Amino acid sequence: MSEQPAAARPVRHRAAVATPAGETRASAYVCEAASCMSAQAHDITVNLAAQCAAAGLTDVMVKRVGCLGLCAAGPLVEIPQTGELFAQVKPGDLGGLITALKSVKPGATPKPQGPFFEKQLRVATENMGRVDPESLEDYIGRGGYEALQRVLADMTSTEVREVVSQSGLRGRGGAGYPTALKWTTVAKAEGKQKYVICNADEGDPGAFMDRSVLESDPFRILEGMAIAAFAVHATEGYIYCRAEYPLAVARLRTAIRLAQRAGFLGANIADTSFTFDVQVRLGAGAFVCGEETALIASVEGKRGTPRPRPPYPAVEGLYGCPTLINNVETFANVPAILRKGADWYASIGLGKSRGTKVFALAGRIVNTGLVEVPMGMTLREIIYDIGGGIIDGRPFKAVQTGGPSGGCIPADYLDSPVSYETLIDLGSFMGSGGMIVMDDTSCMVDVARYFQDFCRDESCGKCVPCRVGTTQLWMLLDKICRGQASLADLDQLERLAKVVQKMSLCGLGQGAPNPIFSTLRYFRDEYLAHIVDKRCPAGVCEIVRLPDARPLDAQPTEVPA
Amino acid sequence: MTVYTLKIDGRDVAGSEGQSIMDVAEENGIDIPGLCHLPGIHDRGACRLCVVKIGGSPRLAAACVTRIAEGMDVVAHDEELEEYRRAATEMMFLERNHVCAVCVANNHCELQELSADLGMTHFELPRISPTVDVDLSHKLFGLDHNRCILCLRCVRVCDEIEGAHVWDVMHRGLETRIQADMGVDWGDSATCTSCGKCVQVCPTGALFEKGRPVAAGTRDERPFLPWLRVHQEERGL
Amino acid sequence: MPVLHAKPAPPSDDKRWKIVETRMRRMGDRPYALIEALHAAQEAFGYLDESALNYVGDTLGVPHSRVYGVATFYSYFTLKPQGEHTCVVCTGTACYINGAKEILAGIERGLGVKPKQTTPDGKLSILTARCLGACSLAPAVIVDGAVMGKIGAAELVAQLEAM
Numbered sequence: 006m007s008e009q010p011a012a013a014r015p016v017r018h019r020a021a022v023a024t025p026a027g028e029t030r031a032s033a034y035v036c037e038a039a040s041c042m043s044a045q046a047h048d049i050t051v052n053l054a055a056q057c058a059a060a061g062l063t064d065v066m067v068k069r070v071g072c073l074g075l076c077a078a079g080p081l082v083e084i085p086q087t088g089e090l091f092a093q094v095k096p097g098d099l100g101g102l103i104t105a106l107k108s109v110k111p112g113a114t115p116k117p118q119g120p121f122f123e124k125q126l127r128v129a130t131e132n133m134g135r136v137d138p139e140s141l142e143d144y145i146g147r148g149g150y151e152a153l154q155r156v157l158a159d160m161t162s163t164e165v166r167e168v169v170s171q172s173g174l175r176g177r178g179g180a181g182y183p184t185a186l187k188w189t190t191v192a193k194a195e196g197k198q199k200y201v202i203c204n205a206d207e208g209d210p211g212a213f214m215d216r217s218v219l220e221s222d223p224f225r226i227l228e229g230m231a232i233a234a235f236a237v238h239a240t241e242g243y244i245y246c247r248a249e250y251p252l253a254v255a256r257l258r259t260a261i262r263l264a265q266r267a268g269f270l271g272a273n274i275a276d277t278s279f280t281f282d283v284q285v286r287l288g289a290g291a292f293v294c295g296e297e298t299a300l301i302a303s304v305e306g307k308r309g310t311p312r313p314r315p316p317y318p319a320v321e322g323l324y325g326c327p328t329l330i331n332n333v334e335t336f337a338n339v340p341a342i343l344r345k346g347a348d349w350y351a352s353i354g355l356g357k358s359r360g361t362k363v364f365a366l367a368g369r370i371v372n373t374g375l376v377e378v379p380m381g382m383t384l385r386e387i388i389y390d391i392g393g394g395i396i397d398g399r400p401f402k403a404v405q406t407g408g409p410s411g412g413c414i415p416a417d418y419l420d421s422p423v424s425y426e427t428l429i430d431l432g433s434f435m436g437s438g439g440m441i442v443m444d445d446t447s448c449m450v451d452v453a454r455y456f457q458d459f460c461r462d463e464s465c466g467k468c469v470p471c472r473v474g475t476t477q478l479w480m481l482l483d484k485i486c487r488g489q490a491s492l493a494d495l496d497q498l499e500r501l502a503k504v505v506q507k508m509s510l511c512g513l514g515q516g517a518p519n520p521i522f523s524t525l526r527y528f529r530d531e532y533l534a535h536i537v538d539k540r541c542p543a544g545v546c547e548i549v550r551l552p553d554a555r556p557l558d559a560q561p562t563e564v565p566a
Numbered sequence: 567m568t569v570y571t572l573k574i575d576g577r578d579v580a581g582s583e584g585q586s587i588m589d590v591a592e593e594n595g596i597d598i599p600g601l602c603h604l605p606g607i608h609d610r611g612a613c614r615l616c617v618v619k620i621g622g623s624p625r626l627a628a629a630c631v632t633r634i635a636e637g638m639d640v641v642a643h644d645e646e647l648e649e650y651r652r653a654a655t656e657m658m659f660l661e662r663n664h665v666c667a668v669c670v671a672n673n674h675c676e677l678q679e680l681s682a683d684l685g686m687t688h689f690e691l692p693r694i695s696p697t698v699d700v701d702l703s704h705k706l707f708g709l710d711h712n713r714c715i716l717c718l719r720c721v722r723v724c725d726e727i728e729g730a731h732v733w734d735v736m737h738r739g740l741e742t743r744i745q746a747d748m749g750v751d752w753g754d755s756a757t758c759t760s761c762g763k764c765v766q767v768c769p770t771g772a773l774f775e776k777g778r779p780v781a782a783g784t785r786d787e788r789p790f791l792p793w794l795r796v797h798q799e800e801r802g803l
Numbered sequence: 804m805p806v807l808h809a810k811p812a813p814p815s816d817d818k819r820w821k822i823v824e825t826r827m828r829r830m831g832d833r834p835y836a837l838i839e840a841l842h843a844a845q846e847a848f849g850y851l852d853e854s855a856l857n858y859v860g861d862t863l864g865v866p867h868s869r870v871y872g873v874a875t876f877y878s879y880f881t882l883k884p885q886g887e888h889t890c891v892v893c894t895g896t897a898c899y900i901n902g903a904k905e906i907l908a909g910i911e912r913g914l915g916v917k918p919k920q921t922t923p924d925g926k927l928s929i930l931t932a933r934c935l936g937a938c939s940l941a942p943a944v945i946v947d948g949a950v951m952g953k954i955g956a957a958e959l960v961a962q963l964e965a966m
Contacts, residue, residue, distance in 0.1 A: 040939050043950030076939030210895035213936035248842065248879050249935060287842050289877030291738070292933065306837035306865075308735070308876040313611040313631045324835075367897035367938035374939055405896065441896045455899055459933065465876075466716070466735070466742035468612045473657035473694070476740050480692040501691060504653040507626055508614045725866075734868035736875040747867045748853055749875075757867070 022137070023054040023067040030064040031109035033057075033102060034083045034134060038072035038220045039252050041079040048096035049080060056099055057106065065106050068143075071221020073134040075121060077373035083134065088115030120390045121372050126353065128361045129177075129337035130377045133221040138256050141263045144224040150269055152343035153228050156235055157277045162192060165236040169339070171347035173359030178204055178295075178332030179407070179436045180512075181358070181425040187329060190319040191237040194327035199239040201230050201281075202323065202330045204300060205246040205253070208292035209408025210459065212439030214363040215333035217375050219246065219253035222337070223260035227270060227283060229336030232343060234281040237329050242283040245300055248290065257285050292409075292463035296511050297322075297330050299465065310467040311511035332437065334363055355381025358424035366392050368441040369399070378423075385419040388442055399444040403527070406441075407434030409456045409463075410516025412523025413449060432523040434516070448545035449528040450535055453520045454482040460517040471514030474505035478521065485532060488539040488548035495536060499525065572638035587629040587640055588616055598642050599651060599680055601658075601769050602717040603630040607726050613658075613717060615651050615680070618642045626650075652684045653691070660693050661740070663712040664770075668780055671771030677715060694740070703753030707765050707775055709744070714772035716742055720764035732758045744772075811861040814854035819847035823855075827862050834865045837873055841880055850881045886921040886928035888966050890959075891945040895934030901941040902956075907931070909956025914963060927963060 035041075035050040047069070054067040073081040078092035082102060086109050091102055117123065127133070136143040144150070156165055170185030191199060203226060207215040219226065230242050246254050261283055264270040272280045286304050293299045294309040297318050303309040304323060322328025338360060342350045351359050358380040364387065367373050371393030378387060384404060388394070395401050403413040412433035414421070421427050425435050443452065461475040481498045484490040502518035509515045525532065534542050541548060568583040574596050581590035586609065591598045600616040603609055611628035618629045619641040629642065641647070658677060666672050698711035721733040721744065732755050736745040746755040765773040810832070813820035826843040830836035840863065844855045851874055860870035874880045892910070894903045910929055911917055921928040937943040940952025944959060951959070 040937055043937065043940065043952070079939065207936070208933070210899075210934035211897045211938055212934070213938055216936045249932065287839070288879075289838060289842065290879035290933075291877050303838065304835070306835040306839070306863075306873070307869075308738075308873055313628050315632075365938060367941065368900055373897075373941075439896070441900070443900060447900050452900075455896070461739060463933070464739040466737070466739045467610070468614050469654050469657050469661075469715075470614055472716075472740060472742065473661045476694060477657070477660070477692045480694075484692075497690060501653070504650055508617060508650050508654055510611060510614065510628075731866035731868060734866070734872040736872050738876050745868060745871065748856060748871045 022050075022069070023057050023065065025064045025066055028064060028111075029066045030111050031062075031084060031086050031106045031113075032066040032068065033106060034068060034070040034073070034085060036071070036073040036079065036081040036083075036134065037069040037138075038076075038217055039250070040072075040076040041081055042252060044080045045096050046080040049082060049094055049099070052096050053082070053099055053102060056103055060103055060107070062103075062106060068137050069139075070135060071133045071138045072130075072217040072375055074125075074130075074376065075372060075374045077371070084109065085115065085135075086113040088118050090118065121374075121376075121393065124378070124382075124386060124391050125376050126361050126379045127377050128341050128350075128353075129225075129334050129363055130218065130221070130375070131341065132225060133217065133375075136222060138221050138223055139259050139263075141224060141260075141267055141269075144222070148344060149224055149340070150228055152340040153231050153235075153269065154275050156232055156343055157275050157279055162236045162238060165232060165343070166192065168343060168347045169236070172342045172350040173347075173354070173357070174335065174338055174342060174350065175358070175425065176331060177334035177338070177362065177437070179410070179434065181435060184331065184335055187319055187331070188233065188236050190317070191239070191327045191329040194320045196327045198241070198324075198326045199237055200323045200326055200328040201234045201237065201239045201242040202300065202304065202328060203230055203242070203244040203336055204295065204297075204330055204332045205244055205250075206288045206295045206300060207247060207250075207333070207437060208295045208463075209437050209439045211365065211367045211405070211441045212408060212437050213365045213367075214375060214438045216247075216250050216253050217365075218333050218337050218363070219250065220256055223253075223256045224264060225340060226257075226333060226336050227260055227264050229339035230283060231269070231274065231281050232339050233329060233331065233336065235279055237327075239329065240280050240282070242281060243286050243304055243323075244283060245286045245288060245294070245304055248287045254285060254287065261285070291465070292459075293465045293511070293513050296513060299511070300330065301328065308465070310465045311513075313510060334438070353379045355379075355422050355424045356426060358426065362423070362435070362438060364438045364440045366440050366442070368405075369396050369444040369446070370394070370442040371396055380424050381422040383420050383422050384414065387423065387440070388419070392442065395442065395444050399446070402443045402445050402447060403449065403452075404440055404442050405433075405452070405520075406439065407436030407516075407519070408439055409459050410434055410512060410519050411436050411439075412519050413443070413452065413527065414523075415527040417527075432519070432526050434519065446543060446545070448486075448541050448543035449524045449531045450482065450486055450541075451543075451545045453524045454479065454486055456520040457482055457517065460513065464513065464517075468508075468510035468514065470505050470508035471510065471517065474501060474509070475514065475517050477501060478505065478518065482521070485535050486541070486546040488535055488541075488546070488550065490536050492536060495532060570634050570636045570638075572634055572636070572640065574640045575642050581634050583634075585634055587618060587627075587632050587634055587638075587642075590634055591629065591640075591642060596642060598629050599683065600630055601676055601680065601715060602719065604719050604723075604767055607719065607722040610718065610722075613715070614654050617647065617650065619644075619647070648684060652686055655681050655684055655686060656689055656691055658715045660689060660691055660695075662698060662714060663695060665712075669713060669771040670774040670778060670780055671713070671768075672780055675771060676769035696740070698743075701752050702776070703751035704755075704758070704760070705753065705776075706760055707752070707762065707773060709752055710772055710774070711743060712772075713770045714744055715770060716744070717769055718744075719767040719769065720744065720773055723763045723767050728759060728761050728763050730757050730759050730761075733764060811858060814858050820858075822847050823859070824862070827859070832862055832864075834863050836863055837865055837870065838877070841874055845880060850884050852882070887926050888947050888963075889928045889930060889945075890947075890963060891930045891932050891935070892918070893935045893937065893941070893943045893945075894931045895936075895938060895941075897938035897941040898934075898943055903942045906942055906944065906954070906956045906959060909960050910963070913956075913960035927966065 082091040174184040175181040299309040299311040318328045363377045457479040602613040609630040611631040616629040617626040701709040725731045840859045918931040
């Protein structure tokens with residue numbers, strides 16, 4: 006099993022929940038998402054339930070929940086009645102928690118939790134850390150399936166699409182295509198059989214939003230997909246999920262089973278004529294399968310290589326049928342929009358970017374974790390107020406957004422609002438929502454080389470410019486990093502990057518040069534330091550000094566003929 | 567059948583619904599280069615040499631897989647496109663080890679002809695120069711990976727015309743290779759019918775007939791799979 | 804649709820083939836079940852050998868060369884048995900800027916194995932992953948299924964040597 010965690014199948018846990026028979030005075034929410042799980046969070050749940058019982062705390066509820074967001078401080082336990090968050094809890098040392106649970110007064114109100122939580126606005130992640138991800142009752146208790154039932158009872162498919170259109174929701178997978186437009190294309194496409202696919206092949210390094218949503222609130226995705234299926238007249242759905250996310254896959258399968266049993270999936274949903282069922286399909290370690298047409302090939306059991314569009318999947322997709330593909334976060338927004346209305350959703354945001362966006366904060370940042378903010382919040386607010394700034398108070402250098410197709414944004418633009426449009430203007434990309442913060446210990450040429458290495462490794466090999474060009478770009482960047490390049494090499498890097506961008510078949514190749522363009526735009530001095538002064542300002546790259554400064558391959562070679 | 571009128575390089579041309587830009591250009595004597603394209607088998611738009619500009623869209627489209635539409639304004643030749651095509655051709659030369667002087671396909675190689683048409687004089691991009699194998703295990707034919715540009719004509723002709731599906735590709739990215747059955751030597755393939763169609767359609771000297779030395783090609787002596795065209799019409803490709 | 808090929812027998816009477824067979828049958832033994840079938844076989848046997856690939860291909864009516872093409876395309880599938888222990892080093896962006904490179908260098912110095920290699924005694928395989936989504940634990944590694952976060956090269960090598 007190369008390139009993936011060895012635990013292909015997680016140990017199945019029973020929900021070790023203490024549920025009070027009468028009134029609940031206090032509760033302990035134990036985060037059981039992947040990051041905390043890897044720090045024995047489940048032992049905390051089990052031990053805490055046992056110790057509460059031993060201490061006679063019969064009015065205390067202990068339950069597992071999804072991601073509490075502040076992954077850096079895990080494992081986490083929250084007492085929602087007071088808003089207290091316990092960080093780095095040890096399964097063997099729960100005395101403090103028990104004392105805190107004992108002292109909760111009936112009807113307590115939560116204390117302020119600090120900017121990490123208070124500056125956020127939870128829509129797609131509103132249930133995260135609130136519901137037990139394997140409990141349908143819990144989901145329904147938080148308003149789950151209200152939207153689907155209302156849609157099926159009172160609305161036509163056109164009306165549903167109209168609501169989504171008015172909300173201004175755009176694809177959260179990266180490109181920001183208007184969701185309602187895609188839905189309408191599928192709805193109007195000819196074909197008896199139509200499909201809905203949830204793209205959960207979250208491949209961007211440094212991005213874990215989709216994983217957290219799937220692990221924390223899987224029913225929400227099923228509800229969002231069902232509403233979409235109703236709106237586009239589809240009867241079958243697939244969730245294409247990375248095999249590297251075993252916990253997410255397990256919780257999805259559980260949720261599908263429970264939803265089928267409760268009549269929220271399958272034939273005649275909610276006693277109407279609407280029929281829709283969902284299956285999980287596993288990815289197998291190919292980044293390119295996040296691209297729509299490659300994803301379809303993979304669901305069909307083939308090599309995950311993209312094909313030229315048009316025809317778009319909305320017209321000719323899975324098995325040649327019209328297919329709607331949206332990403333996890335897009336589907337997660339849908340139930341909230343239908344429940345609370347298009348106007349409410351459209352009132353959040355900036356310009357053409359409406360609603361909220363989930364970001365995964367990682368890198369050299371204090372509060373690594375998962376956050377959801379209204380579109381239009383500035384990078385500074387996200388990184389400093391919510392993220393807590395840079396580790397050890399070092400100087401901020403850049404934030405990388407958009408994954409391997411994105412770019413690096415320097416300190417000068419920290420006050421830019423975050424939206425689809427502004428990020429593109431800054432030479433970056435919204436992408437799926439990874440935000441990797443870098444300080445002065447990162448070399449930007451090395452970062453560009455890192456992303457190029459990623460792209461050449463993940464290139465499917467179908468089209469020439471991506472297969473060959475990404476490797477050649479990497480070779481040039483490597484030469485610069487080793488201090489062996491000339492200014493002519495830099496020219497060539499820029500020319501070649503343009504060719505790869507324009508000529509490649511799919512988004513992977515077309516986006517692969519973006520990290521180069523953006524680092525050249527903002528950090529050209531670092532390139533020049535490597536080339537002219539033969540030094541790496543950040544001290545990251547190993548400069549190899551050649552005895553003769555003239556590169557050996559500087560002479561053009563003849564075409565053999 | 568609906569007939570569409572469109573412009574290619576400023577010329578008014580017409581074609582029927584479902585035809586590709588490449589087909590219509592070909593019918594009208596407008597040459598758009600392409601190495602993975604071969605009439606009679608499915609197109610895949612992978613070599614990217616046939617990219618054209620359509621109606622001022624910033625995105626380039628592969629002519630072989632883009633269907634025509636009414637009023638389309640196609641630019642198939644301009645300086646920018648020629649530059650991109652030259653770069654892509656250069657990449658094909660540099661990806662493996664092409665030495666034309668000792669190649670069986672010398673003087674009748676589509677890659678070589680293309681480089682001449684594009685006025686290529688030298689290479690500028692980094693050479694990749696991988697170590698790759700030559701498979702001489704088949705009694706009639708040979709496979710030299712040094713000369714393969716992964717157009718996959720062999721894979722498609724073996725699957726779609728011969729129906730044997732001996733060939734497919736293995737691995738991915740730069741490691742992508744043509745392979746027979748379970749990655750076995752060609753001579754050990756249980757499915758190969760030795761029909762030689764793959765050799766006939768290879769644009770370079772990657773697949774070749776044994777016993778024919780450098781530059782003594784096979785294609786000039788035999789018709790180039792003439793029924794492929796018939797097949798194309800029958801299947802409406 | 805008429806079935807043109809007879810359904811082949813499993814390569815051996817090993818009970819684990821039943822799991823693979825059931826998974827394929829549930830999907831109608833159709834070609835699109837290929838990746839699911841390969842997942843099932845790898846889950847059952849740890850890796851995919853030639854007999855597994857042949858069996859899956861013949862059952863689903865997929866040409867052998869295509870089965871091989873798919874199995875080698877996806878990095879999750881492995882055609883070779885792994886070492887007794889596995890150590891997966893995450894090389895996602897967050898881990899990269901927090902020292903994944905040093906971890907791999909440390910393993911190579913200390914144990915003499917590179918990514919995708921197994922120690923000569925077959926004890927340990929080193930793998931890399933393109934982001935485990937455990938960015939909050941960067942740099943992260945997974946040793947025999949257990950995630951270890953914020954780990955230094957020396958500490959990790961010492962642990963691996965002790966196994």
